[in-house]
Amino acid sequence: MAPRRVFVVGVGMTKFEKPGRRAWDYPDMAKEAGQKALADAGIDYKEVQQAVVGYVYGDSTAGQRAVYQIGITGIPIVNVNNNCSTGSTALYSAKQLVEGGLAECILALGFEKMEPGSLGIKFTDRANPLDEHISVLAKTRGFGKGPFAPQMFGNAGVEHMERYGSTMEQFARVAEKNHKHSANNPYSQFRDVYSLESIMKSPAVHGPLTKLQCCPTSDGAAAAIVVSEDFVVRHKLQGQAVEILGMSMVTDLPSSFDEGSAIKVVGFDMSQKAADDVFRKAGKSISDVQVVELHDCFSANELLTYEALRMCPPGKGGKLVEDGQVTYGGKWVVNPSGGLISKGHPLGATGLAQCAELSWQLRGMATNRQVPNTKYALQHNLGLGGAAVVTLYAMGWPDQVRPFSKPYNPAIHAEDPTKPKVVSPVPPAASPSSSSSSPAGGAVVPGNLKSAAIFEQLSKRIASDPSLIGKVAGVYQFNIKDASGAVHAVTVDLKTAPGGVRKGESKADCTLTISDEDFVKMFTGALNPQQAFMKGQLKIQGNMSFAMKLNQLVG
DSSP states (O other), rough: OOOEEEEEEEEEEOOBBBBTSSSSHHHHHHHHHHHHHHHTTTTOGGGGOOOEEEEEOOOOTTTHHHTTTTTSSOOOOOEEOOOOHHHHHHOOOOHHHHHTOSSSSEEEEEEEEESSSOOOSOSSSOOOTHHHHHHHHHHOOOOOOOOOHHHHHHHHHHHHHHHHHOOOHHHHHHHHHHHHHHTTTTSOOOOOOOOOOHHSSSSSTTTTEGGGGGGGBBBEEEEEEEEHHHHHHHTTTTGGGEEEEEEEOOOOOOOOHHSOOHHHHHHHHHHHHHHHHHHHHHHGGGOOOOOOEOOOOOOHHHHHHHTTTTSSOTTTTTHHHTTTTTTSSSSSSOOOOOOHHHOBHHHHHHHHHHHHHHHHTTTTOOGGGHHHHHHOEEEEEEEEEEEEEEEEEEEESSSGGGOOOOOOOTTTTEEETSSOOOOOOOOOOOOOTTTTOOOOOOOOOOSSOOOOOOOOEEEEEHOOOOOOOOHHHHHEEEEEEOOOOEEEEEEEEEETTEEEEHHHHHHHSEEEEEEEHHHHHHHSSSSSSHHHHHSSEEEEEEEEHHHHGGGGGGO
């Protein structure tokens, strides 16, 4: 039996954010992305028969915890982790299930809640999955100080310069292009445009890489609704159905380790084989493609990937970007979203965010970043360790596509239409040791909120009972949601004498998000904190042991 046709009929994503900037957790991110994808598809969650969920940093069954925010129907939920290609791995698994006739409608979801700064190793008591890759790096180029990822991709850039004569400026032009593209993408973590000179003069990282040529860590989520042809026709979704014409996942080949090449060890051959597989299956070539979303974790990798995808001969990637062939007006537009460098890189979400961007491009929804006359779109997502996933898309029924005319266009409006606008985060207040705010210093939340009186009482209690500092020894951040959904951050310092209550965010040991009404009930004994947490009324981030000490303050 021939494989069934597979389509993406709905996509959704959150704005990508700097870790810790927003008062949210991964279930919130997943809910927003998943609900947007369902709304885009125009279907109810009850239609979803399975879910495949990708994330890298998180405990077992975090996928279930995330999906339960969207709905609880007993469907199979499979969790996947493939490093930076995790989002595409979720999509790949969903596609296989539909293609093989095992399901008609699947939710592919990816999210990540990350820590600030460079990626590090979490488990030091066992073999590192990248130890063979790092060994190649150490033997060929040496292993210096600092994070391993920029060393690996920076050394690949150095090898390219030595072998082909590519220049520092050519790598910087990749970042210049992507930062410029991101200015038109409301989902991008960064939307600033930088001159070539600014990029080249930003702090050096490794090899040709400077800070503005490296992707940031990010929080965020993305989702896609993956369905069969029968499902599309039954729900009359032909006008928005994006077909997956070909998709391939390739893991490391012997050349990754045997050739002592910094270029090969970061996945060049994986990417090339995956692309070749896709074009062979689809009967197409890179010359048929108009728009590409590829894995620019570092500018060096984007330049290398031009060659892996056969956009140019080996060694000519630098000239391709130098000649303007990978932006508007050139042969292809690469990373119209701004790519990982500007849009951000929440590992589990990246592959599905690429899918969302390409779906919007094919459907003609991207307006000020729309690539003209887009018929075929190519996606490349890479994870060290390793896995490269390449996907080719086209509209399933191009003759039925109509101009997008709905009032809310998710391609150009990142805000969640199901939620009221949230107040912008308050800049961090002074350090805990600098002052102890009191009611006389001004209300920590608007006076019309019921919690204002509770925080006033807390401030007086801390001032009159210094022993609380020793009993609790922690800093809490309360995110109080008012009736409109706006969030007001309040810090309660029970760690550094004299302690106190003040307005604004902090480097908290424990962050608690709760509505104004439920906060008052909890602190007056009318609502049990544990029950509030289990029912989803109270959301807790950080050290759970500090949350357990709330009984020192409650009641």
